[in-house]
Amino acid sequence: MxxxxxxxxxxxxxxxxxxxxxxxxxxxxxxxxxxxxxxxxxxxxxxxxxxxxxxxxxxxxxxxxxxxxxxxxxxxxxxxxxxxxxxxxxxxxxxxxxxxxxxxxxxxxxxxxxxxxxxxxxxxxxxxxxxxxxxxxxxxxxxxxxxxxxxAEPLAVAIHAVHQAGDVKGKTVFVSGVGPIGSLLVAAAKASGAREIVCADMSQRCLDIATRMGAGKTLHAANGDFAAYADEKGYFDISFEASGHPQSITRCLELTRARGTLVQVGMGGVTPEFPMMMVIAKEIKLVGSFRFTSEFNTAVTWLGNGTVDxxxxxxxxxxxxxxxxxxxxxxxxxxxxxxxxxx
Ligand SMILES: [Zn+2]
Ligand SMILES: [Zn+2]
Missing domain, CATH: 3.90.180.10 (Medium-chain alcohol dehydrogenases, catalytic domain)
Known part of the structure; x- marks a missing residue:
């Protein structure tokens, strides 16, 4: 045929x-x-x-x-x-x-x-x-x-990234960069039981979308006040870096609590100045995330039953x-x- x-x-x-x-x-x-x-x-x-x-x-x-x-x-x-x-x-x-x-x-x-x-x-x-x-x-x-x-496909990418973080239930979560994948990460983390989700981005338009998709608080990446989240070696149990910008990666490392997890989803961003010392001294678990496996089926289910809008x-x-x-x-x-x- x-x-x-x-x-x-x-x-x-x-x-x-x-x-x-x-x-x-x-x-x-x-x-x-x-x-x-x-x-x-x-x-x-x-x-x-x-x-x-x-x-x-x-x-x-x-x-x-x-x-x-x-x-x-x-x-x-x-x-x-x-x-x-x-x-x-x-x-x-x-x-x-x-x-x-x-x-x-x-x-x-x-x-x-x-x-x-x-x-x-x-x-x-x-x-x-x-x-x-x-x-x-x-x-x-x-x-x-x-x-x-x-x-379904971009949501599968987001769900896979959440799985890379381990159990997010009851955890505090930071998402840096809320384009489509970042905002879907917000929704996927929330659906997985995250207790508190804070986002940062350079675009107010994208931050507003992240709020509609489940973020509890948003901060403008350039002029937001992040100081409180950096105290005592960091606040968030888990950070998702979804922009790929070097400054965003550094910020994630600063705001992730000692022994917390950073899931790198955004591509690029590695420079010779990559702050590896923070990974070492804070014992950050740095984990990559690439595409998905069975999460594609989960994404179809979650979209179908309204878990994620x-x-x-x-x-x-x-x-x-x-x-x-x-x-x-x-x-x-x-x-x-x-x-x-x-x-
Ligand atoms: Zn895609
Ligand atoms: Zn193969």
Whole structure:
């Protein structure tokens, strides 16, 4: 079976287009009609720089890894026509030592949607029709709000980061940087029983969203008064650094109590001046967080049953044909948090 599809591709720096493509469905896996997708930081990097870090776009690549849709055809009898599904963008190899021990996010052969890490690149989900592995499809009730369900992937990232902190129940939590991931971290920490959540950001707009998503208190990163939280070697049991800025990492280390935990989620930010002495002397547990494993299913459940309401983060929706406008709007951080494409 051969299907015509319109795909959102990036071909290099500042070069994107919606192009006609062909999808071949052999009867294996699940053919999905994509309905909606969220634009993420990596999509914006591919658009603005033609690369994410060292991974340069060398051939047209379909963007997008935060997509949901409806089943057209599936090899699984349980997946009926028109069933709504959230698509897990991870495709681990299921054979390496990490996959075999349930640490699939560390898979050495990971094929993640919309990534130029390999050549040929792995296409993403911003296209009308896509064939995926059936186990990438997480069904959800057809009556649920699709704007909400399209947050499954970023919420999974946030829930995984909360899991990296250990038990957050009854704990005091600091979130530095409340873009989409930071605000979802707030909601995930709150849903996991955190006692007190304080946030910092340079943007008042983002701080207001964090408040709507469960933050008890917000402080402006530049002129807020953090002094009381730095007393006695720090206040917070757990800090989540979600901006990647060097000053933000230093602030997290200052405000985390001795023997507390810092979960690093934001990318970048390591400088030669990294205050390692604070990690040592305060015996901070410094732990990284990257993508997710089974948290994707948890995210679908939490969005479906209202445990987390991500809608304060939704800044705009664009039809697929307006890909470039959508990317330009999403890139303006003074206006936009999450922007979604509708297919
Ligand atoms: Zn994402
Ligand atoms: Zn693997």
């Amino acid at each position: 051969n299907i015509d599809t319109q795909s959102c591709v990036v071909t290099g720096k500042k070069s994107v287009a919606v192009v006609a493509q062909n999808v071949e469905y052999s009867g294996q896996g699940t053919l999905v009609k994509i309905s909606r997708g969220g634009i993420c930081g990596s999509d914006l990097h591919y658009y603005q720089e033609g690369a994410v870090g060292n991974f340069k776009v060398r051939q047209p690549m379909i963007l997008g890894h935060e997509v949901i849709g409806h089943v057209v055809k599936s090899d699984a009898p349980g997946l009926k026509v028109d069933q709504s599904v959230a698509i897990n963008p991870s495709k681990p190899c299921k054979q390496c030592k990490y996959c075999l021990s349930g640490e699939e996010n560390q898979c050495i052969n990971m094929r993640f949607f919309g990534s130029a890490m390999y050549f040929p690149h792995v296409d993403g989900g911003f296209t009308q029709f896509k064939v995926v592995d059936t186990d990438q499809c997480i069904p959800f009730d057809n009556t649920l709000d699709e704007r909400v369900m399209a947050f 991500p809608l304060p983060l939704l800044s705009g929706e664009y039809p697929q044909a307006e890909l470039e406008q959508a990317l330009n709007f999403a890139a303006d951080k003074s206006l936009a948090s999450k922007v979604q494409l509708v297919f």
